[in-house]
Amino acid sequence: MYKKIFRYELRRLLWNRVFLGLLLILLAYGWLTLIGEILLGVANTAPFSPWSFGSYCGKLLPVICAGELFFLTFFTGTRECRVLADASPVDPGRYAAVRLGAVLAGTLLLSVCGAALALGFYGAVFGWMGFASLAAPGLLVLVPAVVFCLGLGWMLGRINGALLYAAIAGILLVSQLPMPAAVDFTLGTFFGTFPKTLGTMDPAFTVPPSILWGRVGYTVAGGIPILFLWRRRTK
Amino acid sequence: MRRLFRLELRRLLQSPLTWLAAAVTLVLPLAGYSLFPLLSWTTMTTIYLANPISLGTLGGTLAFAALTLYELSRVRRFRMEALTDSAVSTLALTVLRVLSIIACSLLTAVLGFALYGPYTVWKLDLVFSLGDYALCWFLVLFPALAFGGIAAAVCDFIFQRADVSFLAVTVFLLACKVGNLWAENPWWQWSLIKFPAMSDDFGNTLLFRIGAYSRLIWLCLFGGLFLLAMLCLRRYGKRLCGSFLLGLRRLWPCALAAVCLLCGGGLLWRNQPFLDHTPADWMSVEEVDYTSEVLHITSTVITADASDTLLGNVSGSAVYQIENWSGETQRLYFEMNPGYTIYSVKVNGQPAEAMDHGKDYIAGRYWSCELPADRENTVELAYGGMPQIWNVNGGAFYDTVVSRRYVDLNTKSIAPKPQAEILSEDTPYSLEITLPAGMTPVSEGTAEAVSTTDRGRVWSIQDTGRSALSVYAADFVKADLEGGGIPIEFYFSEKHREQLESLNAVSSMEAAVAYCTEHYGPRTFEQGKPFKILQLTEFQFGGFASGNISATMEESFTVENLQDKEKGASGAEVLAHEIIHQWWGLGVMLTDLEDPYWTSEGLTTYSTYRLMEERYGEDYARTHYLEPWEAAVEDSRNNFYVRHPEYLDRLPERYRGDIQSTIQGVNQYSGTALMIKRAEDLVGGREAMDEILSRLYREGGTELGPAYVTLNDFLNACGLTKEAVGRV
Ligand SMILES: [Zn+2]
Numbered sequence: 002m003y004k005k006i007f008r009y010e011l012r013r014l015l016w017n018r019v020f021l022g023l024l025l026i027l028l029a030y031g032w033l034t035l036i037g038e039i040l041l042g043v044a045n046t047a048p049f050s051p052w053s054f055g056s057y058c059g060k061l062l063p064v065i066c067a068g069e070l071f072f073l074t075f076f077t078g079t080r081e082c083r084v085l086a087d088a089s090p091v092d093p094g095r096y097a098a099v100r101l102g103a104v105l106a107g108t109l110l111l112s113v114c115g116a117a118l119a120l121g122f123y124g125a126v127f128g129w130m131g132f133a134s135l136a137a138p139g140l141l142v143l144v145p146a147v148v149f150c151l152g153l154g155w156m157l158g159r160i161n162g163a164l165l166y167a168a169i170a171g172i173l174l175v176s177q178l179p180m181p182a183a184v185d186f187t188l189g190t191f192f193g194t195f196p197k198t199l200g201t202m203d204p205a206f207t208v209p210p211s212i213l214w215g216r217v218g219y220t221v222a223g224g225i226p227i228l229f230l231w232r233r234r235t236k
Numbered sequence: 237m238r239r240l241f242r243l244e245l246r247r248l249l250q251s252p253l254t255w256l257a258a259a260v261t262l263v264l265p266l267a268g269y270s271l272f273p274l275l276s277w278t279t280m281t282t283i284y285l286a287n288p289i290s291l292g293t294l295g296g297t298l299a300f301a302a303l304t305l306y307e308l309s310r311v312r313r314f315r316m317e318a319l320t321d322s323a324v325s326t327l328a329l330t331v332l333r334v335l336s337i338i339a340c341s342l343l344t345a346v347l348g349f350a351l352y353g354p355y356t357v358w359k360l361d362l363v364f365s366l367g368d369y370a371l372c373w374f375l376v377l378f379p380a381l382a383f384g385g386i387a388a389a390v391c392d393f394i395f396q397r398a399d400v401s402f403l404a405v406t407v408f409l410l411a412c413k414v415g416n417l418w419a420e421n422p423w424w425q426w427s428l429i430k431f432p433a434m435s436d437d438f439g440n441t442l443l444f445r446i447g448a449y450s451r452l453i454w455l456c457l458f459g460g461l462f463l464l465a466m467l468c469l470r471r472y473g474k475r476l477c478g479s480f481l482l483g484l485r486r487l488w489p490c491a492l493a494a495v496c497l498l499c500g501g502g503l504l505w506r507n508q509p510f511l512d513h514t515p516a517d518w519m520s521v522e523e524v525d526y527t528s529e530v531l532h533i534t535s536t537v538i539t540a541d542a543s544d545t546l547l548g549n550v551s552g553s554a555v556y557q558i559e560n561w562s563g564e565t566q567r568l569y570f571e572m573n574p575g576y577t578i579y580s581v582k583v584n585g586q587p588a589e590a591m592d593h594g595k596d597y598i599a600g601r602y603w604s605c606e607l608p609a610d611r612e613n614t615v616e617l618a619y620g621g622m623p624q625i626w627n628v629n630g631g632a633f634y635d636t637v638v639s640r641r642y643v644d645l646n647t648k649s650i651a652p653k654p655q656a657e658i659l660s661e662d663t664p665y666s667l668e669i670t671l672p673a674g675m676t677p678v679s680e681g682t683a684e685a686v687s688t689t690d691r692g693r694v695w696s697i698q699d700t701g702r703s704a705l706s707v708y709a710a711d712f713v714k715a716d717l718e719g720g721g722i723p724i725e726f727y728f729s730e731k732h733r734e735q736l737e738s739l740n741a742v743s744s745m746e747a748a749v750a751y752c753t754e755h756y757g758p759r760t761f762e763q764g765k766p767f768k769i770l771q772l773t774e775f776q777f778g779g780f781a782s783g784n785i786s787a788t789m790e791e792s793f794t795v796e797n798l799q800d801k802e803k804g805a806s807g808a809e810v811l812a813h814e815i816i817h818q819w820w821g822l823g824v825m826l827t828d829l830e831d832p833y834w835t836s837e838g839l840t841t842y843s844t845y846r847l848m849e850e851r852y853g854e855d856y857a858r859t860h861y862l863e864p865w866e867a868a869v870e871d872s873r874n875n876f877y878v879r880h881p882e883y884l885d886r887l888p889e890r891y892r893g894d895i896q897s898t899i900q901g902v903n904q905y906s907g908t909a910l911m912i913k914r915a916e917d918l919v920g921g922r923e924a925m926d927e928i929l930s931r932l933y934r935e936g937g938t939e940l941g942p943a944y945v946t947l948n949d950f951l952n953a954c955g956l957t958k959e960a961v962g963r964v
Contacts, residue, residue: 041895041898042875045874127886128886203876
């Protein structure tokens with residue numbers, strides 16, 4: 002039953018022109034970033050180092066988050082969900098979870114496509130395949146930001162659907178502004194400057210606690226509204 | 237009809253596809269800022285206005301073409317279902333629909349104008365011009381969207397297929413934009429007007445004049461084509477030819493108007509008044525020297541009017557006293573801007589005939605008249621017209637112009653320039669020129685305001701030993717740079733007055749002048765005349781030096797350049813760097829056929845460092861110059877590809893080149909400066925190096941001639957090798 006709703010919602014997200022357009026924009030932008038900046042290597046590391054890959058993920062992040070918030074607008078169109086909600090005897094809490102799951106799955110697909118582009122590029126250009134080392138920076142960038150946007154977007158969507166568009170604009174703006182490294186949404190400054198302070202060439206991937214706490218902060222800030230709203234709905 | 241139009245417009249405004257077209261048009265400019273800049277010039281207006289507008293214009297053209305095709309295909313579908321025929325004729329509905337799309341494109345431009353306004357004002361700050369901003373949206377962007385719609389409609393009327401029509405419009409756009417055949421020609425640019433760059437401080441009048449003229453041409457052409465294509469709309473199930481003949485019979489006034497419009501457009505195109513007709517293979521044209529050795533100019537008196545800021549016309553009269561030493565009749569030649577005509581010639585009071593030789597060559601054309609055998613002759617000319625620019629690259633050099641914010645008239649555009657010898661260094665030259673109010677002229681001679689008329693301000697410019705000079709006028713402010721022995725006058729746009737004052741730039745530039753004069757030699761060509769450094773428009777592309785005038789590009793004054801740490805530690809120090817270019821770059825050019833990073837920048841940066849060391853002491857110079865250079869060079873040495881060249885070899889050719897030039901880029905400023913610093917140590921210190929540089933400045937190099945100093949010239953002068961200074 003919930004599986005069916007999930008599949009239905011996911012198809013609604015993925016099977017339309019907007020998703021296709023977003024994916025195309027993401028890939029085009031990713032390609033330009035790869036050949037324009039990443040190819041040179043970030044902070045004198047290899048273009049396929051965790052640092053460069055993390056920087057690449059950070060560059061794509063605004064597009065991915067904008068996509069995620071955009072998916073959330075699908076569920077603020079009140080008409081459709083009420084039809085479904087009224088017609089079937091579902092638990093609203095679990096129903097909300099299923100829909101958030103669908104949004105997450107769509108966002109995940111975008112992220113995987115973006116990452117796959119870079120991995121394919123590394124493989125094709127450098128014949129380099131050590132992809133496992135790239136998981137940590139990728140997750141460090143993507144997970145907190147995606148969770149944060151999910152919570153923020155869901156909360157705003159409950160208030161007013163139009164706020165989601167404001168959130169998209171806000172995310173795009175925030176990722177352009179210079180921020181202190183710890184709360185930098187895209188971690189651009191961290192990947193660009195931190196490796197040079199480590200004093201060795203091609204340093205292994207490490208994360209100082211301040212950055213880690215910043216990322217935890219984003220995750221928690223996004224997770225709380227989800228848990229809170231969800232619990233209130235299930236009561 | 238009015239009601240129907242409103243109805244149609246409202247329907248369009250409610251359609252999401254209209255909004256999609258508008259969104260595409262308004263989002264693309266964002267990518268123009270840094271992702272896809274179409275122009276590489278670095279004035280603020282180019283970066284924050286020309287680049288975004290260009291991308292929005294090109295994308296919007298296609299978006300609105302697509303929107304039009306979608307809407308017209310709906311008309312076709314409805315007509316097949318015979319839904320609309322009863323109420324209103326298909327023809328009227330089609331025309332209304334195209335008109336509403338044009339209205340939508342205007343609304344898009346208004347929306348863009350409002351949305352991008354605040355950011356553009358903020359970024360451009362003191363160089364923001366409301367006029368230029370508005371023209372960018374309403375003369376550049378809006379007509380392109382409308383033309384995109386009309387072009388699509390024309391194709392659709394003929395082919396009756398949306399896909400074929402869209403392809404046709406796209407191919408037409410690309411052919412005009414990227415094809416070798418037309419891309420350089422401003423009149424083929426029906427979507428995005430020809431945009432070489434944009435000026436911050438001196439207006440973009442000529443750019444917009446040429447743009448407006450090309451819009452007029454295409455309005456006629458597209459209007460004519462639209463009317464003609466309307467006749468092709470299928471009627472009563474007939475095919476293309478049948479419908480056309482039937483349409484011709486029914487709507488013959490339309491056909492007549494179409495022919496008139498097409499002819500009008502063609503005539504406008506053929507007789508465009510902006511570009512000269514220099515042959516495309518101008519390099520192979522053999523220049524004839526018409527200068528007569530037996531004719532000598534003894535005095536020149538010119539009265540010119542350059543106050544017409546609407547069309548930019550110039551008119552004037554010139555009186556030349558000429559001695560004929562041959563005792564025979566002689567032909568006297570004049571070189572003049574090809575846009576001008578000589579209305580009348582009088583020789584010794586008698587009307588004479590002026591002959592037009594009719595061959596344009598680099599914004600010049602020769603005229604001539606007959607001189608009698610008398611020794612003393614007075615030649616009076618009346619002339620005028622709109623100055624034309626050289627047509628190379630479709631007239632990218634939009635420099636010769638008379639406008640509200642800028643007047644730039646070279647020797648050939650002030651008056652006909654007689655091709656004869658000057659009698660002596662004391663031969664008087666006098667020009668009385670009327671310029672738009674609020675301008676200060678700068679020329680080789682001395683200028684003085686004499687009166688104010690309702691047309692503008694009359695200036696008297698006096699000089700000796702010449703028969704022609706050039707005049708640059710704008711809201712120039714003069715700063716006297718003392719300290720070099722000879723007076724140096726520095727002219728810059730009023731817009732930068734506060735900025736330069738707050739930077740305390742004048743004292744920094746004075747220090748640069750004093751330093752270079754003392755260490756390398758004076759920067760002058762003509763004794764007894766002040767040396768003038770002008771800030772000039774970007775359309776000169778690179779600066780020049782001639783006689784006692786030297787130009788520095790306006791991009792030296794942009795906020796971004798003043799923050800360029802490679803050139804100097806502060807804005808004032810960057811301007812000192814730009815002044816030092818008067819010695820290294822304009823005084824003598826540094827270039828090398830083999831080493832692309834041996835340019836005027838390295839030595840200029842080194843001289844800036846030495847100057848700052850003298851002004852602020854060794855510690856300051858070390859922390860702000862030597863250490864950053866070393867860090868930059870060290871950083872480029874740590875680059876991944878430098879450490880692992882095997883990965884560089886794996887890259888495809890085109891990326892490899894890009895990466896190598898990025899890594900080596902450090903060599904242009906910091907790397908070369910550091911190399912000169914190393915050479916300084918090897919030749920025995922600062923004084924020894926200064927002597928070498930001074931000799932290079934005064935005598936030039938030998939490898940490419942005295943105007944150039946190559947890397948080998950430099951190393952030979954130092955008695956060093958590339959290996960010794962670490963340049964391999
Ligand atoms: Zn420079």
